Amino acid sequence: MFDFSIPIDRHGTWCTQWDYVADRFGRADLLPFTISDMDFATAPCVINALQQRLTHGVLGYSRWKNEEFLGAISHWMTSRFNTQIDAENIVYGPSVIWMIAEMIRQWSRPGDGIVVHTPAYDAFYKAIQGNQRQLLAVPLQHNNAGWFCDMAQLEAVLARPESKVLLLCSPQNPTGKVWTRHELETMAALCERHNVKVISDEIHMDMVWSSQPHIPWRAVARGPWALFSSASKSFNIPALTGAWGLIDDASSRNGWLEALKNSNGLSSPAVLSVVAHIAAYRDGAPWLDALRAYLRANLVYLAERLNNAFPVLNWQVPESTYLAWIDLRPLGIDDSALQKALIEEQKVAIMRGDTYGAEGRGFVRLNVGCPRVKLEQGVKGLIAALASLH
Numbered sequence: 001m002f003d004f005s006i007p008i009d010r011h012g013t014w015c016t017q018w019d020y021v022a023d024r025f026g027r028a029d030l031l032p033f034t035i036s037d038m039d040f041a042t043a044p045c046v047i048n049a050l051q052q053r054l055t056h057g058v059l060g061y062s063r064w065k066n067e068e069f070l071g072a073i074s075h076w077m078t079s080r081f082n083t084q085i086d087a088e089n090i091v092y093g094p095s096v097i098w099m100i101a102e103m104i105r106q107w108s109r110p111g112d113g114i115v116v117h118t119p120a121y122d123a124f125y126k127a128i129q130g131n132q133r134q135l136l137a138v139p140l141q142h143n144n145a146g147w148f149c150d151m152a153q154l155e156a157v158l159a160r161p162e163s164k165v166l167l168l169c170s171p172q173n174p175t176g177k178v179w180t181r182h183e184l185e186t187m188a189a190l191c192e193r194h195n196v197k198v199i200s201d202e203i204h205m206d207m208v209w210s211s212q213p214h215i216p217w218r219a220v221a222r223g224p225w226a227l228f229s230s231a232s233k234s235f236n237i238p239a240l241t242g243a244w245g246l247i248d249d250a251s252s253r254n255g256w257l258e259a260l261k262n263s264n265g266l267s268s269p270a271v272l273s274v275v276a277h278i279a280a281y282r283d284g285a286p287w288l289d290a291l292r293a294y295l296r297a298n299l300v301y302l303a304e305r306l307n308n309a310f311p312v313l314n315w316q317v318p319e320s321t322y323l324a325w326i327d328l329r330p331l332g333i334d335d336s337a338l339q340k341a342l343i344e345e346q347k348v349a350i351m352r353g354d355t356y357g358a359e360g361r362g363f364v365r366l367n368v369g370c371p372r373v374k375l376e377q378g379v380k381g382l383i384a385a386l387a388s389l390h
Contacts, residue, residue: 176318
């Protein structure tokens with residue numbers, strides 16, 4: 001019904017991943033597997049809704065607080081995550097990372113500590129440091145069962161007087177970890193005990209592959225919290241901008257709305273983003289389910305190819321996301337040497353792991369959100385680069 005195998009040429013569309021790959025990798029002639037957008041056209045229902053809105057012709061100031069937008073979000077949370085929400089708790093923002101940064105500004109002061117599991121999405125570091133806060137790292141651990149948090153270590157960090165906010169990534173980027181209910185409930189209790197507020201970034205909530213389902217923070221929350229998400233990752237519409245969130249505490253929510261309207265002058269949303277979210281959340285589930293099957297098959301293909309070439313890696317499909325977090329440390333290969341081989345010899349751009357913090361050394365993050373024919377080229381280049389250095 002939906003065909004994700006046909007490549008779409010994104011060159012010349014001001015595309016960050018393709019047209020500006022030289023900004024990060026120094027060359028423009030590379031095949032990119034980098035930032036987390038996908039090489040697929042968005043769902044037909046979204047395209048149709050956008051076309052209908054454009055046909056109207058008038059693109060004036062708009063409002064996000066309407067029954068269609070709020071209802072679509074409520075419908076998605078109920079139908080996909082069995083989570084009932086109060087539409088009065090919904091807030092809007094231009095992007096999830098902007099919303100995180102604004103909430104950090106409201107819930108902390110310069111110099112305060114923001115607790116983060118590492119390795120972490122690189123924009124977390126920028127949002128925290130750019131707002132003159134300090135990042136307090138809690139490195140994730142790994143064993144045969146997967147990634148986990150040492151809760152005693154987390155509590156020690158939460159107990160520090162400067163700790164004001166836990167910035168949770170759920171599911172976690174870049175490891176792909178899906179937090180269990182027990183883990184979430186433990187974190188909620190610890191945050192309540194130490195008077196630490198929680199910001200939960202759940203932008204990857206629709207991309208879970210494991211039997212462990214995604215559990216929204218709302219289901220376990222015990223103190224002040226904010227949950228932020230968007231259809232931008234799942235339906236590949238980040239260029240439209242636009243995100244949404246839940247803020248349970250009325251005072252915090254009113255402070256958010258006041259800042260959105262007055263301090264930041266963002267009360268009028270990107271109307272095409274509102275239209276796209278409504279269409280995606282109301283009618284996009286069949287397309288998303290087909291996409292999810294394709295993405296998981298891409299991850300399985302990657303695992304088979306990598307482990308066939310280098311059995312010592314024993315790389316497993318992550319629990320979530322279309323971002324393959326690959327541990328190359330068993331091969332003992334220098335990160336910079338690998339990047340040099342990938343860029344200069346294989347003409348492939350793959351994110352080096354230390355982009356996501358010191359704990360990422362020895363890893364790469366490869367975006368599989370693309371047609372299989374492109375992925376095949378990238379995996380071939382990665383294997384060839386590794387073989388040349390191993």
